[in-house]
Every structure is written in C-alpha cells, then in structure tokens.
Amino acid sequence: MPFNRFSCLLLLILIVRSTPSFSQSAAPAFQRIDSLLKAKSSKPFNGVIIIAKEGKTLYENQNGSPVPGQKKLFKETDQFVIGSISKQITAVLVLRELDKKRLNLRDPIRKYLPELEMPWADTVTIHQLLTHTHGITALNEPLAYPAGTKFNYSTIGYQLLAKIVAKTSGKSFPELSDELFITCGMENTFDSNLKKHKRLVNGYIEKENGKLHLQTSPLKDFTPAATFISTARDLVLWNTALHLGKLLSPETYQLMITPYATRQHAFLGKTDYGYGPTITTTDRLLQIGQTGYIPGFVSMDYYFPKTKTSIIMLENTAWSLDDLSKTFSYHLQALKFLKEALLK
Incomplete structure (x- = not known):
C-alpha cells in the first residue's frame, strides 16, 4: 500500500x-x-x-x-x-562458504578458477578480491600494481568472487x-x-x-x-x-x-x-x-x-x-x- x-x-x-x-x-x-x-x-x-x-x-x-x-x-x-x-551480499555468500570450510580466504584464486590465463591468478587471493587490493583491471591484462599493495575500488574483483562461490557451492x-x-x-x-x-x-x-x-x-x-x-x-x-x-x-x-x-x-x-x-x-x-x-x-x-x-x-x-x-x-x-x- x-x-x-x-x-x-x-x-x-x-x-x-x-x-x-x-x-x-x-x-x-x-x-x-x-x-x-x-x-x-x-x-x-x-x-x-x-x-x-x-x-x-x-x-x-x-x-x-x-x-x-x-x-x-x-x-x-x-x-x-x-x-x-550489492557487494556486502556477495561478500556474505563468500563468507558462508568459508563457514562451510569450502574455501580459504588466503588461497590464490587459481585454486578455484583454474581457467584464468594470467599469471596473477597464482598470487591474487580471495582476501584481496574482497578488499579491492588485488590490482586486477581486466582478465587479460597484467596487474596494475602488486597484489596486496594498494587499494583500488572496482567491480571486477566481485565478479570473480561470484564465479568462485559458484564453483565451491556447485550452484549458480x-x-x-x-x-x-x-x-x-x-x-x-x-x-x-x-x-x-x-x-x-x-x-x-x-x-x-x-x-x-x-x-x-x-x-x-x-x-x-x-x-x-x-x-x-x-x-x-x-x-x-x-x-x-x-x-x-x-x-x-x-x-x-x-x-x-x-x-x-x-x-x-x-x-x-x-x-x-x-x-x-x-x-x-x-x-x-x-x-x-x-x-x-x-x-x-x-x-x-x-x-x-x-x-x-x-x-x-x-x-x-x-x-x-x-x-x-x-x-x-x-x-x-x-x-x-x-x-x-
């Protein structure tokens, strides 16, 4: 009404x-x-x-x-x-997977997204995606700065987090x-x-x-x-x-x-x-x-x-x-x- x-x-x-x-x-x-x-x-x-x-x-x-x-x-x-x-909703979905012991925040994201082609997938962590400290600007580009050294507010980290929880949960x-x-x-x-x-x-x-x-x-x-x-x-x-x-x-x-x-x-x-x-x-x-x-x-x-x-x-x-x-x-x-x- x-x-x-x-x-x-x-x-x-x-x-x-x-x-x-x-x-x-x-x-x-x-x-x-x-x-x-x-x-x-x-x-x-x-x-x-x-x-x-x-x-x-x-x-x-x-x-x-x-x-x-x-x-x-x-x-x-x-x-x-x-x-x-929206970001806090996505973050909660990630953290619920943590509570279920399906992921570790300090893991490099390659562990969950092996299809990523750039070498930074071996160093960027879930923690850095959550905190905008990852340095990723595009999936096919080098990092803008070493992961974990700077803050840069962006959407791409949360897009990747969505892909990670889909992998760990087995659901879209x-x-x-x-x-x-x-x-x-x-x-x-x-x-x-x-x-x-x-x-x-x-x-x-x-x-x-x-x-x-x-x-x-x-x-x-x-x-x-x-x-x-x-x-x-x-x-x-x-x-x-x-x-x-x-x-x-x-x-x-x-x-x-x-x-x-x-x-x-x-x-x-x-x-x-x-x-x-x-x-x-x-x-x-x-x-x-x-x-x-x-x-x-x-x-x-x-x-x-x-x-x-x-x-x-x-x-x-x-x-x-x-x-x-x-x-x-x-x-x-x-x-x-x-x-x-x-x-x-």
Whole structure:
C-alpha cells in the first residue's frame, strides 16, 4: 500500500508514546528528515527512506513518484537497483562458504578458477578480491600494481568472487543468492538474471539540459558488485539477519567488519573497508554499510550496532552527477540527523 504523510505522522506519534527511551533523541531527527524531504527544490528527493531499530520500523517515508513528476506514490514493494550495497551480499555468500570450510580466504584464486590465463591468478587471493587490493583491471591484462599493495575500488574483483562461490557451492550465483534471500525472508530482492522482479522502477539521470532522462543500464553482468534489486523493507530484513548473527558464525562476522584497507572517498572522506561494507567510527559510534550508485539509482544502507539501528534510502533519480556529494545530498543530510540523535 502507498506511504502517505498522515500515516507517517501517526507513526511518529506512536513512536513517541511507545519508545520513550529512544524517542527523545530520535523524534526530532525524524522531524528534520521529514522537513528535508518536503522542502521545495528544483532537484527533489525521489524515493523512499526507512529507519528501523532491531528490525522494527521507527520512521518510514517517501517523496516523489516512481515516474518523477507524476502523482502516483511509491509502494512498499517497489524495487530499486541498490548499487554497491550489492557487494556486502556477495561478500556474505563468500563468507558462508568459508563457514562451510569450502574455501580459504588466503588461497590464490587459481585454486578455484583454474581457467584464468594470467599469471596473477597464482598470487591474487580471495582476501584481496574482497578488499579491492588485488590490482586486477581486466582478465587479460597484467596487474596494475602488486597484489596486496594498494587499494583500488572496482567491480571486477566481485565478479570473480561470484564465479568462485559458484564453483565451491556447485550452484549458480543467482541460485545461491536467491536461497540466501529466502533465508532472510526477503521476498522482493533478486539477482536480475533470474527475471523474478516484477516491480523494478525505472532510473533517471540529470542531463546537460537540467532535466531528468530515462536511463537504461545493463543489469545482468554486474549483479555481484552493483545490480542486485531490492526494496527498503527487504534491506531492513537483510541488516537484521546479517548483524544479529543469523547468516555468519560470530568469528566470520568479525572478519567481515574488520577494517583491512583505507580510501579517501570522494565525498565521505577517510573510509575503511571490510569484506563488503565500509567501517566508520565517529565519536565512538560504529557505522557499518555503504552508499551505492548505478546510473539512475542512488542508494544508502548503514547500520549502527550499538543501537541496532538501520537507515536505508533508495532513490531512482540522480541529480548533479558532476558532484556526487550533491547527488547524495539528501542521503548525507538524513544520515547526519540520525547520527546526531544517536550520539545524544
């Protein structure tokens, strides 16, 4: 059913009455986010947002329409391409194979992909694929730098990880990911190659004329790194299952959220990377997750272990692509408001 502002206000009242221990700090943040989304702008937020604690929704809202400019509201089952949030899903599939003792993270990838022709397959490890420290730029090219010596954010490492888990599990990557989503109760999340998605909204990008244009992007070739399809509510289920111990052993989960590499991000500043998600600590507040971009879709999924709180924003319009800090401006401001509340 569609979201609406009356239900959002009613939900906010119920939150204040039912969760006094959290509402004093959180309710003002929800009001600030509400004002942010409602503010008149030539480049408005067009998508959905959910803030949840221990899997239970505290704040849920939407702005705009699946087709920008129309009056039709988003529905809770509308699906978005989630960009780099996809990487943590692929990482979990790898780590579940580790828990089953089917692979070793320090093994050279030649052990699992003997068909690779380049000599670097004998030195690059699964760990380096997970942490973007592998140096691979193309399957038929030499390494850009010795494996393990530098960080370079890329998609190719996660494409190779998908091939590895298909080999170790004996199942196709789409089949394996589908089983994982069923385990999490995520009924609206899919690998596009399965062709099971029925409510995927179109993505739009701003062109030189300042207007939004429909964007068509290839989905099937980039799923492990960038093109899983999901909903905001399903990503709450994902965070709950992952971070509350339903998907990985405690030891393996700790491996996932350990920082291994650091990058100076274009608009997030100094950012540490684990296996899949980014790991950031501000004023002793640990934040796990990431932003994601694929042409036409702007996404964010962060989880705060201390309070078991998630914030998820999915948008199907991309403005100001010459400055990604502006493209993600609504996401970054909403994240700032929530973090200020959590730090009180």
